[in-house]
Amino acid sequence: MSSIPAVKTSRPDDKKMDEETGRVPPLACQNCSLGHFALYGPTRDATPGEIYTRRRGVLKIAPQKTFLREGEVMSQIFTLYSGWAFSFKQMPDGRRQILSFLIPGDAIMLENLYFPNFALPFSVKSLTAVAVCVFKLEDMILLTKASGAQARQLAATMHYNVACMNRRLVDMGRRSALGRVAQLILELEERLRGRGLSKEGRFHFPVRQEDIADALGLTTVYINRTLDRLRRLNVIAFDRQWMTVRDIPALRIIAEEE
Amino acid sequence: MSSIPAVKTSRPDDKKMDEETGRVPPLACQNCSLGHFALYGPTRDATPGEIYTRRRGVLKIAPQKTFLREGEVMSQIFTLYSGWAFSFKQMPDGRRQILSFLIPGDAIMLENLYFPNFALPFSVKSLTAVAVCVFKLEDMILLTKASGAQARQLAATMHYNVACMNRRLVDMGRRSALGRVAQLILELEERLRGRGLSKEGRFHFPVRQEDIADALGLTTVYINRTLDRLRRLNVIAFDRQWMTVRDIPALRIIAEEE
DNA sequence: CGCCGGGTTGAGGGATCTCAAACCCAGTGG
DNA sequence: CCACTGGGTTTGAGATCCCTCAACCCGGCG
Numbered sequence: 001m002s003s004i005p006a007v008k009t010s011r012p013d014d015k016k017m018d019e020e021t022g023r024v025p026p027l028a029c030q031n032c033s034l035g036h037f038a039l040y041g042p043t044r045d046a047t048p049g050e051i052y053t054r055r056r057g058v059l060k061i062a063p064q065k066t067f068l069r070e071g072e073v074m075s076q077i078f079t080l081y082s083g084w085a086f087s088f089k090q091m092p093d094g095r096r097q098i099l100s101f102l103i104p105g106d107a108i109m110l111e112n113l114y115f116p117n118f119a120l121p122f123s124v125k126s127l128t129a130v131a132v133c134v135f136k137l138e139d140m141i142l143l144t145k146a147s148g149a150q151a152r153q154l155a156a157t158m159h160y161n162v163a164c165m166n167r168r169l170v171d172m173g174r175r176s177a178l179g180r181v182a183q184l185i186l187e188l189e190e191r192l193r194g195r196g197l198s199k200e201g202r203f204h205f206p207v208r209q210e211d212i213a214d215a216l217g218l219t220t221v222y223i224n225r226t227l228d229r230l231r232r233l234n235v236i237a238f239d240r241q242w243m244t245v246r247d248i249p250a251l252r253i254i255a256e257e258e
Numbered sequence: 259m260s261s262i263p264a265v266k267t268s269r270p271d272d273k274k275m276d277e278e279t280g281r282v283p284p285l286a287c288q289n290c291s292l293g294h295f296a297l298y299g300p301t302r303d304a305t306p307g308e309i310y311t312r313r314r315g316v317l318k319i320a321p322q323k324t325f326l327r328e329g330e331v332m333s334q335i336f337t338l339y340s341g342w343a344f345s346f347k348q349m350p351d352g353r354r355q356i357l358s359f360l361i362p363g364d365a366i367m368l369e370n371l372y373f374p375n376f377a378l379p380f381s382v383k384s385l386t387a388v389a390v391c392v393f394k395l396e397d398m399i400l401l402t403k404a405s406g407a408q409a410r411q412l413a414a415t416m417h418y419n420v421a422c423m424n425r426r427l428v429d430m431g432r433r434s435a436l437g438r439v440a441q442l443i444l445e446l447e448e449r450l451r452g453r454g455l456s457k458e459g460r461f462h463f464p465v466r467q468e469d470i471a472d473a474l475g476l477t478t479v480y481i482n483r484t485l486d487r488l489r490r491l492n493v494i495a496f497d498r499q500w501m502t503v504r505d506i507p508a509l510r511i512i513a514e515e516e
Numbered sequence: 517c518g519c520c521g522g523g524t525t526g527a528g529g530g531a532t533c534t535c536a537a538a539c540c541c542a543g544t545g546g
Numbered sequence: 547c548c549a550c551t552g553g554g555t556t557t558g559a560g561a562t563c564c565c566t567c568a569a570c571c572c573g574g575c576g
Contacts, residue, residue, distance in 0.1 A: 225557090435563080467522080
C-alpha cells in the first residue's frame with residue numbers, strides 16, 4: 001500500500017506560480033530548467049521527449065508534511081521539482097536524526113533504482129510546499145540500463161551521496177558545533193549553486209534551527225548560539241529564511257579546522 | 259599507481275596457519291568456508307570453479323598497516339579472507355573518523371563495482387594480520403551482470419551497508435556514549451554471527467579502545483569508562499581482545515534507550 | 517630488568533544540554 | 547488600528563556529559 005497522501009496530482013500544463021520560489025511548477029520536461037541536473041539528465045539532453053512521456057504525474061505537497069514513511073515499499077521514484085524536504089529517522093522516544101536535505105533536482109530514493117522492492121530506510125518530510133515529479137521505478141531502471149551515459153550519471157550521483165554521508169559522519173564524530181554548521185552551509189551552498197539556486201552566496205534556506213540541530217546532532221538552542229557566532233564573525237548573514245555567505249574562504253577555514 | 263604495499267602474494271595451496279584465528283589461509287575458493295557469504299556467494303554456490311579461476315592472488319598484510327589510501331583509483335576489488343580491518347578518514351590535523359569495521363567475508367570497496375574508476379573515498383587499515391583475496395574489478399563486474407541472483411546479492415549487501423551507515427549517523431547524532439557502544443557491539447556480534455565467527459555471543463575483538471573511540475566520535479578515556487560501565491552492568495565481558503555478550507536483551511535495551 | 521603499547525584511574529575544565537522566560541514578527545480577528 | 551496568538555528565535559543560568567591532561571598499572575618482549 002502506497003502512503004502517498006491524497007493530494008491532487010496536476011497535469012504538466014498547470015501553470016500556477018509557486019509562491020515561495022516564483023517558479024512555474026511542472027511544465028513539460030523538455031523545458032524543465034532542472035532536468036539537466038536530474039538523474040535522467042543525459043537522456044533528457046539527448047532525447048528530451050523520452051522523459052516527459054515517462055512521467056506519471058506531479059505531486060503537490062503542503063509544507064511540513066511527512067509524505068514518505070520508513071518501511072514502505074515503493075514502485076515509484078520521485079524527483080524533487082521545487083521546494084525543500086529532508087529525509088530522517090525517527091526514534092520511538094521522539095529523538096530524530098535528519099539524514100540529508102533535499103533540494104530541487106534531487107532524486108528521492110535514488111537507491112531504489114539499484115534495489116527495487118527494498119523498504120525505505122527513512123522517512124521524508126517537506127519543509128516548504130513541494131512539487132515532485134513521479135516516475136515508475138521500472139521505467140527509470142530500463143532508462144538507466146539503456147544508455148551508458150545514463151548509468152554513469154546515476155553512479156556519479158550515488159557516489160556523491162555516499163561522499164556526503166561520509167563527510168557528515170566525520171562532522172558528527174570529530175567536529176565542533178561551529179565546524180559542523182559551517183560544513184553544512186558550504187555543502188548546501190555548493191549543491192544549490194550547482195543548480196542555479198544560489199546567487200553570489202545568497203539562497204533561500206527554509207530550514208528551522210530545530211532542523212539544523214537534528215541534522216547535526218545538536219540542540220536548537222546551541223544551533224542558535226552557533227549561528228550567532230558565525231554572524232558575529234561576519235562570515236554569514238541569515239535572516240528570515242535567507243542565507244548569505246559573506247566570506248566563503250573564511251567559512252571554509254572554519255569548516256576545516258573546527 | 260597502485261598503493262598495495264610490497265607483500266608476498268601466496269598461491270592458494272599455501273597452508274600455513276593463521277596465528278590469530280587458527281584458520282588455514284586462502285585455499286581453493288571451492289572449499290572456502292566464507293565464500294558462501296561473500297559478495298559472489300550465489301555464483302560460487304552454483305558454479306564453484308568460476309570464482310577460483312578469477313581470483314588474481316591473495317595478499318597478506320601485517321597488523322596495523324594502512325594498505326589502501328584515500329584518493330587512489332583501483333582496478334581491483336578485495337575480499338577480506340581473514341583478520342580485521344577498518345575504513346577511515348584522516349583529517350589534516352590528526353583527527354580520525356572510522357567509517358566501518360571490516361570482518362572476514364566483507365568486500366572492501368564494494369561500491370567500486372558500480373563506480374569503477376572512482377577514487378577511493380577513504381583509507382583502509384588492518385587491525386590484525388589480514389589476508390585478502392584479490393579480483394580484477396572488470397571480472398567481478400561481468401560476473402555481477404551475468405546472473406540475477408548475483409546482482410541481487412550485491413544490491414542487498416550495499417543496502418545493508420547503507421543501512422549501517424544511517425544507523426551510525428543516528429548513533430552519533432542522537433545517542434549517548436553508552437548507547438553508541440552498545441549499538442556497535444550488537445552490530446558486530448550480529449555480523450560476526452552471520453559468518454559463524456561468534457559463538458554464543460563470544461568473539462574475537464581485536465579493536466583498541468582508541469579505535470572504538472574514533473569510530474563512535476568519543477575519546478579513548480571515555481570509551482574505557484563506558485566499557486567499564488557495561489561490564490559492571492554485567493551485560494558484557496571484554497578482556498584481552500575477546501568480547502562476550504552476556505545479556506543480549508539488556509544490551510539491546512541500552513542500545514535503544516541511551 | 518626495563519621498556520613499550522595499551523588499559524585504567526583521578527581531577528579539573530569546557531562544550532553542549534536543559535529548562536525556562538522573553539522576544540519578535542507575521543497572521544488573524546475584532 | 548490594535549490586541550491577541552502562535553511558531554520560531556533569542557537569551558540567561560545552571561547542570562551534565564564528555565574531554566584533557568597526567569599519572570599509574572599491567573602483560574609481553576627483547
